[in-house]
Amino acid sequence: MFACNNLSVKTPDGTPILREAKAAFQPQALNAIIGPSGCGKTTLVKAMLGIIPATGDVTYGGQPVTSSEDLSGRVGFAPQFSIAQPKLTVAEAIGYTLALFVTGKDEQTRRLESILETIGLSEHREKRVESLSGGQLRRLGLGLELTLDPTCLVCDEVTSGLDPNSEDQILTLLDTLRQDHAKTFLCIIHNLAKLHYFECITVVNAGEVVFQGNLESLCQHFNIPDALHLYDRLTELGHAHWKAKWESVQKEDKVTEDRQANEPDSGEAVAFPSALSQFATLFQRRMVLFLRDRGYLALTLAITLGFPCLVVIFAWDGLPQIQSLALDRSNMGIFEELQQELAFQVEQISTAQLVTGLIMFQVILLTLMGANNGAREIAAERTLFEKERFSGLNYSAYALSKVIFVLMIAFIQGAWMTFFVKTICEFPGPWLGQITALCFVCGAMTLVSLGFSALFQSAEKASLLSIYLVGFQLPLSGVVLALPDALVWVCRPFITSYWGWAGYLTTMRDTRLFDAFRQQNTDWVASPALALFVLSLQGLVGLMMIWWGCNRKQWHT
Numbered sequence: 001m002f003a004c005n006n007l008s009v010k011t012p013d014g015t016p017i018l019r020e021a022k023a024a025f026q027p028q029a030l031n032a033i034i035g036p037s038g039c040g041k042t043t044l045v046k047a048m049l050g051i052i053p054a055t056g057d058v059t060y061g062g063q064p065v066t067s068s069e070d071l072s073g074r075v076g077f078a079p080q081f082s083i084a085q086p087k088l089t090v091a092e093a094i095g096y097t098l099a100l101f102v103t104g105k106d107e108q109t110r111r112l113e114s115i116l117e118t119i120g121l122s123e124h125r126e127k128r129v130e131s132l133s134g135g136q137l138r139r140l141g142l143g144l145e146l147t148l149d150p151t152c153l154v155c156d157e158v159t160s161g162l163d164p165n166s167e168d169q170i171l172t173l174l175d176t177l178r179q180d181h182a183k184t185f186l187c188i189i190h191n192l193a194k195l196h197y198f199e200c201i202t203v204v205n206a207g208e209v210v211f212q213g214n215l216e217s218l219c220q221h222f223n224i225p226d227a228l229h230l231y232d233r234l235t236e237l238g239h240a241h242w243k244a245k246w247e248s249v250q251k252e253d254k255v256t257e258d259r260q261a262n263e264p265d266s267g268e269a270v271a272f273p274s275a276l277s278q279f280a281t282l283f284q285r286r287m288v289l290f291l292r293d294r295g296y297l298a299l300t301l302a303i304t305l306g307f308p309c310l311v312v313i314f315a316w317d318g319l320p321q322i323q324s325l326a327l328d329r330s331n332m333g334i335f336e337e338l339q340q341e342l343a344f345q346v347e348q349i350s351t352a353q354l355v356t357g358l359i360m361f362q363v364i365l366l367t368l369m370g371a372n373n374g375a376r377e378i379a380a381e382r383t384l385f386e387k388e389r390f391s392g393l394n395y396s397a398y399a400l401s402k403v404i405f406v407l408m409i410a411f412i413q414g415a416w417m418t419f420f421v422k423t424i425c426e427f428p429g430p431w432l433g434q435i436t437a438l439c440f441v442c443g444a445m446t447l448v449s450l451g452f453s454a455l456f457q458s459a460e461k462a463s464l465l466s467i468y469l470v471g472f473q474l475p476l477s478g479v480v481l482a483l484p485d486a487l488v489w490v491c492r493p494f495i496t497s498y499w500g501w502a503g504y505l506t507t508m509r510d511t512r513l514f515d516a517f518r519q520q521n522t523d524w525v526a527s528p529a530l531a532l533f534v535l536s537l538q539g540l541v542g543l544m545m546i547w548w549g550c551n552r553k554q555w556h557t
């Protein structure tokens with residue numbers, strides 16, 4: 001069914017970790033993959049599944065496998081640790097997976113009930129994933145893989161860390177699935193005392209396959225009374241001995257080739273729901289998780305509502321002056337205007353500084369919110385995304401669901417910041433232009449941070465880089481500290497805060513506030529249209545990073 005020949009994997013620095021592996025797994029059977037820790041078991045299955053780069057040949061049902069997409073819907077992969085969303089219930093976790101990969105509501109409902117029954121979690125269907133026991137989590141992991149009804153399931157350490165009783169229950173479940181549903185299992189396991197459950201055992205040692213066969217022939221081949229002595233025996237005679245012995249056995253025995261040759265092609269291409277339907281499911285799941293994750297929800301609300309209050313606190317003492325300067329020039333006669341200008345001459349400079357500072361403060365806080373919105377969004381669930389992509393998820397649908405979700409939050413934050421601060425401080429200028437400027441600032445930084453999240457494997461790295469970027473916004477904007485002339489146009493295109501600040505400030509062009517600003521600053525300031533254009537370009541760069549990062553396969557190894 002599933003076989004490989006001359007399969008080799010090297011680390012990025014060129015060290016071989018799997019060498020010319022040749023193996024053929026038995027169809028409709030329980031296949032165990034065993035070997036000492038770090039010998040290359042996970043590497044072997046990941047290379048066969050096409051989720052890490054490898055050289056050599058892999059076939060499934062006699063057909064060559066050139067990428068993981070060739071296996072979509074036909075082979076399921078349950079990674080070492082369950083990667084269901086902890087805040088979902090058991091029924092929701094399986095239900096959303098069904099909605100992503102199976103067409104037709106009736107069929108989804110039928111499969112949900114049948115899977116819950118099969119994995120024995122019907123009575124726990126309303127329990128949150130985070131409250132399941134280790135054994136129940138493994139069952140759920142299997143259930144998630146059964147959604148597509150694949151003919152073959154690859155399970156990485158499906159029983160590790162379980163007590164002997166739970167381990168027996170899981171292995172019995174696999175055996176039932178094999179018998180009743182003709183499933184094939186490839187299981188990496190550590191407990192050599194449980195090998196009697198398996199029809200075919202593959203031994204990996206030092207990056208090479210050194211045996212395949214049943215338990216009886218394994219004991220004969222290694223000349224041991226039971227499987228528990230296997231690893232001592234491997235060490236005792238050394239890897240070279242067992243490698244040579246297996247090569248000589250293979251020359252005489254044509255079982256592997258026969259097994260491969262006789263295997264019919266299993267499975268046709270699976271028809272998945274459309275990308276639009278997958279997008280709708282992902283977006284709905286994200287909203288449910290957002291509302292259920294109280295910690296994240298509280299943090300988002302706290303910064304959305306708290307940061308504008310912070311701006312107002314810093315504005316408080318200067319509010320009367322700001323409000324008097326907020327008047328439109330056209331509302332006054334020339335004489336009145338002159339009189340007021342003289343009266344406020346001293347105050348004007350400091351008030352204009354206060355206003356430009358407050359605009360910059362809003363912008364910086366919005367870039368901070370943007371970093372918080374985007375930086376963890378993809379990297380924190382990368383393994384889940386990779387697994388769902390392996391099952392047939394359209395990566396563009398995934399990327400779009402993330403973009404829409406974070407932009408929705410960013411625009412709410414930008415609009416609320418504008419509304420709250422403008423209402424209390426009575427900043428002059430058009431509502432629409434100012435709301436747009438601040439929404440674009442938050443949106444651009446959110447998209448760039450989401451781009452980091454898509455490019456980096458670690459959520460911590462993506463967060464750190466986003467925070468550094470926010471940290472540089474103030475000094476490199478050139479608004480508060482003057483930059484050397486030569487650096488101004490090197491930095492400026494990349495500094496979101498400058499364009500947000502300029503776009504907002506120049507919406508006040510027709511007010512005395514802007515005149516006051518001009519009295520002490522004659523530098524060029526971008527118009528609202530140019531500022532929005534540059535912020536859109538920055539958002540576009542973020543989008544390109546997101547699409548590229550999501551397209552690249554990045555399994556945690």
Ligand SMILES: Nc1ncnc2c1ncn2[C@@H]1O[C@H](COP(=O)(O)OP(=O)(O)OP(=O)(O)O)[C@@H](O)[C@H]1O
Nearest residue numbers: 011012017035036037038039040041042043044557
């Ligand atoms: N990306 C990588 N870069 C460098 N070394 C790696 C990488 N991935 C795996 N290795 C190394 O390759 C070897 C095989 O790793 P693998 O995870 O396949 O072993 P394993 O047999 O599944 O181990 P365990 O039973 O402990 O899970 C290990 O020594 C591991 O450190």
